[in-house]
Amino acid sequence: MAVITISRQFGAGGKTLGKVLAKKLGYELVDEDIIQMVADKANVSTDWVESTEKEAGGKLLKFMSGLISKSYVERILGDDKGYMDEEIYVNALRDVIQQVAKEDNVIVVGRGGQYVLQDHPGAFHVLLIADMADRITFMENHYDLSHEEAKRVVEQQGSRRANLYRKFGKEDYDLPNLYHVVLNMSKLDMDKASDFIFRMVSDVVCHLVE
Template identity: 35%
Template sequence: MATITISRRFGAGGATLGARIAKRLGYRYLNDELVKEVAQQVGASVKDVASIEKRRKPSRLMSFLEKVVKVDIIERKRKHKPVDVKEYIEGIKEVILKQYEQGNCVIIGRGSHYILQNKPDAIHILLVASKRFRIKFLMDNYGLREDQAERAVERADLIRADFLYYFSQRENHDDPILYTLCLNMDRLSFDEAEDLVVNLVKQRENKNV
């Protein structure tokens, strides 16, 4: 009943790899589904939750969220009160912990490696890649121009740093000590990366038989 978390730099192919791993292992693939569950948890719309995950302020994510809820952009369905920022974050934690308890899933991002950091049977994967690789990946897979892909990568890096800072007040979220396996996609094909993760999962499963 393994749970795999995949953290990644935007454009490194984390969602692509995660979907492949989930399909091969017969695991549940959890990405956009998490947004829907968090929205239900905090009584907000899926659109509002998704927008929170994709926007930033010059300050940390917390400041942005506090500003959002003060102007009632996000409202509870229950009593129509603004969602408390900490409750939103707690919603993410509760959803991911629930999925962990069910097991056999691949969770894409959203601080899942921090939330499940102390779970011994969770496998934490980090995908990194050069900026050049990530720009090319976005151009090849999403039809972006080079300048569009470069801006997307730069902005996503800032958003990711802001978002993860709330879970752990550290600057280096790609510290290898946080992960079970770190994959440099400049040096690995997706087939090779998939094999590495799947073989690791199977080895651990065999030890537990």
């Protein structure tokens, strides 16, 4: 009945929150699997998609893979194929996210979901923020990185995020009025954050059903 988009400052725990919420709600989590979807949509390699959207640090994404099944990917993809440049990449990404949202009961992590689905009637848009020091510590603890490695990854992926949104022509991605809720993960633990969103989505969905 709903679609949740999770945007985040890198290291604020967007993927982790997505996994927890997917389990609690019984939703499908869509994260890095969008790379495969876009690649199939454009009939190009996943490396080509990554090179189009990435800043340095993309290698980390290879072991931070999502949880979506192959059958789900195959169900989402359309038949249109073609050459991919940056413009086609953005259009393919929009199309894939919109197709994913039609499935309902999905969680989309990153990649401009809050913009692509801004007018979707069943979408809930969440932004996670945190202090830089806390984001570095999160990456150290969750991905077994040294302090210097974690700091470098957070900085690199922050640049990568900014570059992606520039492809959408957007610079306001951290403004709170784009979202239903902004959570400061320097002040909340993951359990409280996930419980809050779970209650918010469940209450609204129940009201709509009634």
